[in-house]
Amino acid sequence: MQAPPLTPSSDVPAPSVANGAADDGPGPIRRCIATGETLEREAMIRYVVGPDGTLVPDLKAILPGRGFWTCARRDAIERAVTRKIFAKAAARAGHEGPLTVPDGLADRIEAMLARRCMDILGLARRAGEVTAGFDKIESQSRKGPPGLLLGASDGAADGKRKLRSISAAAMHSEILTSAELSLALGRENVIHAAFKPGRLAEQFLGEARRLAGFRLLVAANGPELPRAGAQAE
Structure with missing residues (x-):
């Protein structure tokens, strides 16, 4: 479950990043330099400082150098930018000199x-691990439950409810738009898709959970939709 948005009150001190959970120490837990929350690496964004002194988001957490982390949420990143927390964390990580933070960092991430x-x-499509189109998904589900149901975030509310009705047990995500689903799958007007159970479905869900911290999933004329990773009802 995602933490509530931060309040912009100026009397909340920036958390220290001296704790080992804040940087690249051993173990799966990291501390957010903006909020002080401690979360698993998979729920966070790592950063390093490039050779030219520019802050670099390291989404795969593989770039060399001592890194620092924020929650995978827009509000946490914007707080780190406005309060110059990135610069302080970079200095503690050993960077000397000014730090260049790219404009629109949260949008870029x-x-x-x-x-x-x-x-x-796209990889799942090439591997035959994903099905697009409601009728095909419904037919495929009779042979076994899908690993992950995908609905376009800008699709009609009735279509989303219809998709969720295919399997009460399947996880679902409504994080990508129809245009993004269509581009990834190489076809037009994709509204519904489904992964087969397996590694690619799990990888997608992990990234979708991080992306959910940047996208408010609200239907055009309806209530807030379940965030990525929510259990279908």
Whole structure:
């Protein structure tokens, strides 16, 4: 479950990043430099400082150098930018000199995460691990439950309810738009898709959960939709 958005009150001190959970120490837990929350690495974004002194989001957490982390949420990143927490964390990580933070950092990370979701979806298409189209998904589900149901975030509410009715047990995600689903799957007007159970479905869900921290999933004329990873009702 995602933490509630941060309040912008100026009397909340920036958390220290001296704790070992804040950087690249051993173990799966990291501390957010903006909020102080401790979460598993998979729910966070890692950063390093590039050779030119520019802050670099390291979504795969593989770039060399001592890194620091934020929650995978827009509000946490924007707080780190406005309060210059990135610069302080970079200095503690050993960077000397000014730090250049790219403009629109949260938007850039959102686009990068969306691209990762689309790349996984494209890989699943080439591997025959994903089905598109409601009728095909419904037919396939009779042979076994899907690993993950996908609905376009900008699709009609009735269509989303119809998709969820296919399997009460399947996880579902409504994080990508129809245009993004269509581009990833190489066809037009994709509204519904489904992964087969397996590694690619799990990888997509992990990235979708991070992307959900940047996208408010609200239907055009309806209530807030379940976030990525929510259990279908």
